[in-house]
Structure formats: structure tokens, C-alpha cells
Amino acid sequence: MDFNNRVVLITGAARGLGREYAVRFAASGASVVVSDLKDCRETVASCAEQGGEALGAVTDVTDLDSVNRMVEAAAGRFGRVDVLVNNAALFGNLSFAPFDSLHESEWDATMAVNVKGIWNCSRAVVPVMREGGGGSIVNVSSLAAIYGMPNGLHYTTSKAAVIGLTRGLAREVGRYDIRVNAVAPNIVETEAAGEFFGEVTQKMLDATRAQQAIRRTLEPKDLAGTVLWLASDLSRHVTGQTIMVDGGTVFL
Numbered sequence: 527m528d529f530n531n532r533v534v535l536i537t538g539a540a541r542g543l544g545r546e547y548a549v550r551f552a553a554s555g556a557s558v559v560v561s562d563l564k565d566c567r568e569t570v571a572s573c574a575e576q577g578g579e580a581l582g583a584v585t586d587v588t589d590l591d592s593v594n595r596m597v598e599a600a601a602g603r604f605g606r607v608d609v610l611v612n613n614a615a616l617f618g619n620l621s622f623a624p625f626d627s628l629h630e631s632e633w634d635a636t637m638a639v640n641v642k643g644i645w646n647c648s649r650a651v652v653p654v655m656r657e658g659g660g661g662s663i664v665n666v667s668s669l670a671a672i673y674g675m676p677n678g679l680h681y682t683t684s685k686a687a688v689i690g691l692t693r694g695l696a697r698e699v700g701r702y703d704i705r706v707n708a709v710a711p712n713i714v715e716t717e718a719a720g721e722f723f724g725e726v727t728q729k730m731l732d733a734t735r736a737q738q739a740i741r742r743t744l745e746p747k748d749l750a751g752t753v754l755w756l757a758s759d760l761s762r763h764v765t766g767q768t769i770m771v772d773g774g775t776v777f778l
Contacts, residue, residue, distance in 0.1 A: 527758040529556035533604040534757065535597070537587055537647060538614030540564035542716040543666070545572060546746035547611055547753055552578025554754065559600040559607075561585035562614065587614045587643030590650070597650040606658040609757040610651045612644040612665045612688075617681060618718030622726075625679040633680045640684035644691055648706075652699055660703030662757045665692050667710040669772045678722075685710075689768050696766035705765040707756045712772035714744045739774025 534551045538544040539560035545568070548560045552573035558580045560566040560573070566582035573580035581603050585596040600607050616639045621628060644665055655661030670678060671686035689708055696706040713719055713734045723730045731743050749771050755761050756769070770776060 527554055527754050527760060529554040532556045532608040533606050534609040535559040535600050535607050536611040536613055537561050539569050540566050542718055543746050543749060544613045545569045546750050548573055549576055550750045550754055552576040552580060557604045559583060561596050587646055588638040590646045593646045593650045597654060601654050607651055607654045608661050610647060610663045611753060612647055614643050615640045618721035620681055620722060622677050622722055624677060628680055636680040636684050641687045644688060648695060652704060655704050656702045663706045664753050664756045665708040667708045667768060669710050669712045669775060672710060672776050693766050700765055707765060708768040709752050710768050710770050711749050712744050712775055714746060737775050744773060
């Protein structure tokens with residue numbers, strides 16, 4: 527997959543999955559804009575090691591002004607945005623607890639980042655993509671939205687909303703040759719997963735693996751190929767879809 531002369535914007539890219547996507551896009555020739563609430567300099571350096579040009583931007587996806595500044599910086603530096611990967615999400619620092627033990631403030635924060643954040647980033651980027659003749663938006667959902675993860679109702683609900691947002695937005699922007707798809711991974715072995723599940727992380731990974739047709743724990747690199755395919759011209763007639771990357775846990 528060739529991303530030469532393509533500009534890719536990735537949110538939540540300071541570590542984990544976001545960094546993996548950024549590095550893979552850079553290695554495939556893309557100019558990459560990486561954003562996060564945290565500093566992205568390590569991700570920028572990793573992209574440079576792959577020979578890619580990268581720009582870091584501290585961004586709060588719940589704040590439209592902050593998002594607009596990120597998109598303006600991307601367009602100002604590279605002249606266009608061809609791909610948006612909506613990866614930013616609250617997960618690692620959420621409570622793993624029964625639904626009636628969750629705090630209202632945590633519920634609201636989860637929806638603000640995981641759902642409103644995608645809305646904000648999409649409405650900032652779509653005009654730029656439309657002016658450039660099209661593009662691809664890839665949203666990161668979760669198996670939790672399909673399977674129904676207990677003790678994480680705030681996260682599960684937010685990721686189900688991502689699927690609905692993906693479908694509705696795909697209907698609206700297809701006329702501009704902008705595609706919108708989602709990926710829904712199983713638990714991926716990242717720092718965030720360890721933070722969310724805490725002392726039961728290994729138990730959760732073992733139980734998850736036992737339900738998969740492919741009995742191997744997902745790693746960030748297992749998801750990156752699907753994201754790059756959805757961003758590329760190889761999938762140019764695919765839109766509104768949610769692709770499971772879950773080792774064969776559910777079949778849609």
C-alpha cells in the first residue's frame with residue numbers, strides 16, 4: 527500500500543495503537559500528523575526513523591477549537607488531509623466496575639472523548655477532504671460494542687455509538703468521495719489494556735484468547751494492516767462498514 531503524497535492525521539497517537547498506525551503509515555510513504563493530549567515527540571521520532579515526515583500536535587478532541595487548530599496546522603504544513611484515523615479514546619484510565627458503580631462524570635467524559643471527539647475531528651477534516659477531492663476516515667470501535675463487555679458499560683456504549691456514527695456519516699459524505707469505515711478489535715495487548723483491567727489483565731487476556739478461533743492475543747501490529755487497507759485506494763469502494771479484528775470471536 528503506497529501512501530506517497532498522502533497526508534494522514536491520527537488522533538491518540540502518543541503511544542500504543544496510535545503510534546503503531548503512525549509508524550506504519552510513515553513507512554508506507556505518508557506524511558503523518560500525530561495528535562494527543564500528551565506530547566507526541568516520541569511518535570514523531572519513530573516516524574522519522576521510517577523516513578516519514580511527521581508533525582506533532584497537542585490536541586483535546588472534545589474541544590472543537592483545539593481540533594480546528596490541529597487540522598489547520600496539518601493543512602498549513604502539508605496542504606491537504608487525505609486520511610483521518612479517529613483513534614483517540616478513553617480506556618486505560620476508566621473504571622472497570624459494574625454499571626451502577628460508575629460515576630456520572632466518568633460516563634460523560636467517556637462519551638465526550640470517544641463519541642464527540644470523533645464528531646469534532648470529522649467535521650473539522652471533511653471540508654479539507656472535500657476540497658482535496660475525497661479521502662478516507664477510519665474510526666476505531668471495539669468488539670465490546672458487538673459482544674457486550676461487562677463492567678465497562680461506559681466504554682461499550684461509546685464504542686457502539688462509533689459504529690452508528692460511522693454508518694450515518696458514510697451516507698452523508700459519500701457524494702464527496704469520502705469514505706467512512708470502522709475497525710472493531712478485541713482486547714489488544716497495550717499499556718491501556720493493562721491500566722483498564724489492572725490486576726486481572728492476564729486473566730482477561732487468557733479468557734479472551736480462549737474465545738477466539740485464532741488463539742493468539744492481538745498486538746498493535748495485528749490491527750494496523752486493516753487500518754491501512756481501509757485508508758488506501760485498495761478499499762476505494764468500501765464505506766459504512768465495521769470490520770472485526772478479533773481473532774474470530776464474532777462473525778458478522
